[in-house]
Structures are given as C-alpha cells and as structure tokens.
Amino acid sequence: MLDIRYVRENQEAVAQAMANRNFPWDAAKFSELDEKRRAAIAEEEALQAQRNKASKEIGALMGKGEKEAAEAAKEEVRQINEKLEKASAEREAIDAEMNDILVGSPNLPCDATPVGKDETENPERRRWGTPRDFAAEGFEPKAHWDLGTDLDILDFDRGNKLSGSRFTVLGGAGARLERALINYFIDTHVSRGFKEWWPPVVVKRQTMFGTGQLPKFEDDAYHVGEDQFLIPTAEVTLTNLHADEVLDAAALPKRYTAFTPCFREEAGSAGRDTRGIIRQHQFDKVEMVKFAAPEDSDEELESMTAEAEYLLQQLELPYRVISLCTGDLGFSARQTYDIEVWLPSYNDYKEISSCSNCGDFQARRANIKYRDPANFKGTRYVHTLNGSGLPAGRTMAAIIENYQQPDGTIKVPSVLVPYMGGMEYIVPEA
Template sequence: MHDIRTIRDDPAAFAAAMARRGAAFDVEQFVALDSGRRRAAQAAETAQAERNRLSKEIGKAFAGGDRAAGEALQGEVARLKDAIAAAEADEATAAESLKTLLETLPNSAAEGVPEGADEAGNVEQKRWGTPAEPDFPAREHDALGLRLGMDFDSAAAIAGARFVYLKGQVARLARALGQFMLDWQVERHGYTEVAPPLLVRANALYGTAQLPKFAEDLFHTTDDRWLIPTAEVSLTNYVAGKLLSEAELPLRFVALTPCFRAEAGAAGRDTRGMVRQHQFDKVELVSLTTPDASDAEHERMTAAAESVLEALGLPYRRMLLCTGDMGFSAARTYDLEVWLPGQRRYREISSCSTCRDFQARRMDARFRPAGETKGTRFLHSLNGSGLAVGRALVAVLENYQEADGAVRVPEMLRPYMGGVEALIPA
C-alpha cells in the first residue's frame, strides 16, 4: 500500500511513478475521493462538537425552568446526530473507494531500476561459472528424469497437468537439495528456520499483496482459506499488526515448504517438465528490517541465494529486473538465472526483492526507533528464493548429466545422499 500523504503532496509525481510501472493512476479521481473523505470527516467532527456543546445547554435550560428552550435544543441535537451519521457514512464510502483505488496499484520502483515493458528490458549485472558444453547431445531434464524415477504421466492421471511423481533416487536427490539449502541458509547466513502454516486466511494474502489482484493465481479452499503460493506469505505475516523495537531487527527467516500456484496467467508456458508446476517445494528467505538497512539487506539476501548456486557448482547470472518485469510488491528485484545445458539457455531459479514499506503498510507492521518513546515507523520487508527445489533439481540433472544418462551428484549433496555419487538410469 502507498503512503496517502506522499500522494497528496504531489499526485502528478505519483502518477509518473505508476506510469513507469505500467499502471494508470487517475489524479482527478484520487483528488476527488481524498478531498471528499476529508470534507466528510471534518463535517462529522464539526457536527459532533456542536452536538456536545448543545447537550450541555440542554441541561442548563431545563435546570433554569425553560422547558421550551430545552426541548428545542433536544430537537437540534437529534438533527445533528443524523447529520453526524450521514457524514460518517460519506467518509466511510470515500475511504473504501480510496482504498480500492490504491490497493490495485503496484509498488513504486526504486532508484536505479531500469525502465522497460518486459524481460527484454532487464539488465545483466554479473555472471558466475562457465556454462557446461558437454561433448554429447545434452538432454533436457524431463528426458533424463524418465529413466531416473520422474513420472509425469501417472501424476497427470490423478491430478492433471503440471504435477509429477518423483520416485527412488531422483526423489532422494530432491529431498537432499531442500535439506542442504535449508541447512546452508541457517548455518552459513544466520537465518532462523521456521515451519509455517501452509493454509492462511485472506488477510495474510492481502498483507503481502497477492489479494485482491491475483486471486486467480491462487488455490482457495472450501472453508475460506488459501494455500500459500510461497512461504513469503506466512513468514512476512509473522509481524502483521505488531510493533517491534529496533533492537529486535533484523528478523531473518527461512522455510522449506510446499507451494501451490494455479498458474492462471501462464497458460501454454513450460507445460513440459518441472519448470512450472502447480505444486513445488521452495526454500524461502524473508527479512524484516529498518528502512536505513533494507538496501544492504537486499544485497545480503541475494548473495545468500547466489552462494547456494556456487556451492552446487551451477553457472548463473544475476539480472536486475526492469519496471515492467518486476512483481507487484517489489521496489527492486534481482533474478538469478541458472544455466540449463539441455535448453541451452539461462532460466530463472530465484527472485530476490525488496518491497520497502509496501507490504508493511498493508499489514500494519511497525517498529519503534531506538531512543524514541512514542514515534513508530513501518518495517521494510524483503523476500527471496534460496532456492526453488524443483528448478534446482532441473539444473543439477542437466548440468551433471553423463552421455549414458547417468547424473553425477554434486559433492555438497553427497552427505545428504548417503554417499551416493551418481544417479544411474534404469
């Protein structure tokens, strides 16, 4: 959510910021709603003050024996009561319209974010590792996986498209990846492990801005709960409605959870394989910090995600996303794209974003600066993948494949695999 005072001070500048994000902002509509709400609030306040004054006069009139004057004043107080109720109703209507207008607008882009309409406007910032160039025709992960325990057909028979069975050695490799990445973030980067709820109420998704705009991308249960599309929802909402002290910050959480996405906006994209599934596991990183520390925290989080790829020996590049390719809540996003020899291209495996105070305003998450006794400020929230387990499995299969279809196990994963050094095709 946006700071209404900032918009009010310079609505034209805010409209320009929204235009950078590809969103239309109606300045005249905003000014009309905002001024109408404030007029209604002022009218209610004025009428209430007059009602209070007249109520005191009623007692004086009756005490002085002037019954007619007292009854006349009672009639005026009753009229003011109706006027107050009408003004409060007008204020509530304008406030709700204003909320509806603002909650559908994306976060403003941070300084330095390049302008662009789509992924073509993203800017490469760094590369690590040398893309594998095997001396045999590299297979894609789904072709490799069929002989290693990956079964899409059986999953489709019971669940439909975008699901998979993992069996035997490839299932163990996926489990090893998730456990390794979780341990890595706890032990190397100081994140606190959390096992969060997978089902949440609508207000949690509103807080992280998946609702109301992206309801079609979510799974909704019959008891009015929602399956999380990412542990970002549960982890960030841990501070919803809370007032923290600055001494408690930063909070750094990590969770390995299943995630559920309807992928309504991805029809026809990545329908083969495991790149885009309705159900997948992901190691999620969330940080909650002060405004002064959030940019440095963004770099720290991104480096923590990059270190997983480096530990696994997977070549990648870091991309700074342009204004048209960032997520709704993000002020700045780095995408990490891993090299896939089978596809001969880089594919996204992690997004690390700073949302600044955009989510905190929606969930009313605040902190009190050190040395202050009254003032509060909104927290800054950040989230990132550290990493998506399914996509990491894809990357390991393709980068460590052998000519005969076997897949070498990266050294960092062998302790989690009981010392197994390779997956052998059936």
C-alpha cells in the same frame, strides 16, 4: 499498501512511477476523492461541534427549568445527528473507495530500479560460471524431462493420473534428490544466520492480504476451507509471523527461512514451460524473509541475493543476475534481482530465484512496526524482504541437465553427495 500521505503530497511523482510500471493510475480520480474526503471530514467536525454545543445548552436549559427551550434544543440535536450520520456514511464510502485504490495499486519502484517497459529491458548485472560445452564432449544434451523419464526419477504420466497436468511424481533417486536439496538449502541458511521455521501451508484471507497476494491474485490461488488458501510461497507465512506486532530496533534485522510446499493454480502461460518441472501447480521451495530498518533494507537485499547466489556457486551451476525494470517488477516489490540459472534445454538462462525489497508496502498491509526510542518517538513501519533460496524443482532440473553424462547418468554435485547417502551418480534402477 501505499502511504496515503505520501501519495497526497507527491502526486506527480506517483503518477510517473505508475506510468513506469505500466499501471493505469487515475491521478485525477484520486485527487477528486481526496478533496471530497477532506470536505466530508470538515463537515463531520463542524456538525460534531454543533452537536456538542447544543447538548451543553440542553443541560443548562433544563437546570433553569426552561423545558420548552430544552425540547427545542433536543430536536436540534436530533436533526444534527441525522445530518452527521449521513455525512459519516458519505465519508466512509469515500474512505472505502480510496482504500480500494491504495490496496489495488502496486508498490512504488525505488530509485535503484531501472525504468523499462517489460522483461526485454531488464539489465544484466553479472554472471558466474561458464555453461558446459557439450559439443566439445561429443554428445547432444537431453532435456531434464527426457533424462528424468529414462532414469525413472520423474514420472509425469502418473502425476497426471493422480492430480492432472502440471503435477509430477518423483521416484527413487529423484525423491531423494528433492529431499537432499531441501535439507542442504535449509542447513546452509541456518549456518549463515537465518532462523528456521516450520509454518502451516493453509492460511487465512488476511494473511494472504498482508503480503499482497490478495485481492489482486485471488484467481491464481488455491482456495480451501471456509475462507482459507494454500500458500503460493512461504513468504506469506514468514512475513505474517509478525503481523500486528511492534518489533524492537535492537532485534533487527530478523532473518528467517522455511521449507514449504507451494501451490499456484495459475502456473504460467502455454509454451515450453509446460514441459518438465519448471512450472508446476505444486512445488517445494526454501524461502528467505527479512525484517529490516528502512535505512538497512537496501544492504539486506544485496546480502539476500548473495545468499541465493552462494547456493548456486556451491552447486557449481552457471547463472546470471538481472535487475527487474519497472515494467516487470512484482506487485509488492520496490526493487528486485532475479537470478537465472543456465538450462541447456532452453540454451538460455531461466529464473531460479527472485529477491525483492518490498519497503514498507507489506508492513502497512500486515501492520508490522518497530520502535527505536533512541532515534524517534512512537513506532514506524519496518521494511520486509523476501527471496527464493531455492526452489527444489527448478534446481533439480538444472542439476539433471548440467550434470548429465554421455551414458545418460547424472553426476551428483559434490556438496549434495553426503545428503544423498554417498551416492555420486544417479543411474537407472535395476
């Protein structure tokens, strides 16, 4: 959520930032409401002062035995209370309207975020690895949905039969590969300083609000129970672990990781992504979340991105890193790096991880603060960061396509062989 004081004091900068994000920010409306709010508060305070003065006079008049004058003073207090009640209601209505604006507005991009209108203007930062030249090897690569079906490790028909479109059943070595990837990701993160958690996948409305999924993206979420939701990512639960808490500066940064299934009712637009396991309503993902002091969050974003890159390097999957421009930035983020893995079926790079610094945007919504007595009095909001590390499904698709062999088998990346029980190739089951 935006800081109302910052918005009030930097209205031109906020208006420009929102224009860069292609967000319809009504600066005039905000200013009008802010002025009305100030006037309403001033009226409340004036009426409260009048009431306090009249109330004191009642006691003094009663002590003097001047009952008639005291009754008149009581009537004055009653009339003041009526005016105060009306003024307070008006101020609360203005507060609610301003809160709706602040809650419904996206985060402000930081200076490091490039300005651009949409995804076509996302600058590339670096590449790692070289896409495999299948033509030089003398065969045409297949898409993962064809390979997976041929090997009987991906079953789209039965997924559709059980649950509908955008659901897939994994069988045999496919199920084992999914499990191997999850364990490998978690083990790697833990060995590199992340604390593992095993959170629930059903959360309250406030929990979804805390990370910015609600109210804006409610139509994309799976609603369950009386007023609960299936999480779209473990970012929701990991970040809200410290909702309404005050952390000690000495304990920062905190680095967390968790595996969860993720659920997204809106799984992307129609097109090529509807095939295979790139966009699913249910998928498995290992998530990274950090809590950092504001002065350290930029550095923590770089290290988080490097963490996701390390996994792809160990899997020997070619990828590139891009910076999301202002017009493509996610709702809660102030800066984001997308990591895109090479997929032969697209003859292009496809997003596999998104690492974001949200600044204090989520911390304000979830009320997550920290104290640092050596440097300031009271408390301040922490900065939160999140990143995929990695989604199992998209990684599996990348492995199937990049490691396919001329005979239709799949070579298992060397780092996963121990997690696959020594299996070096995925072959058709007898």
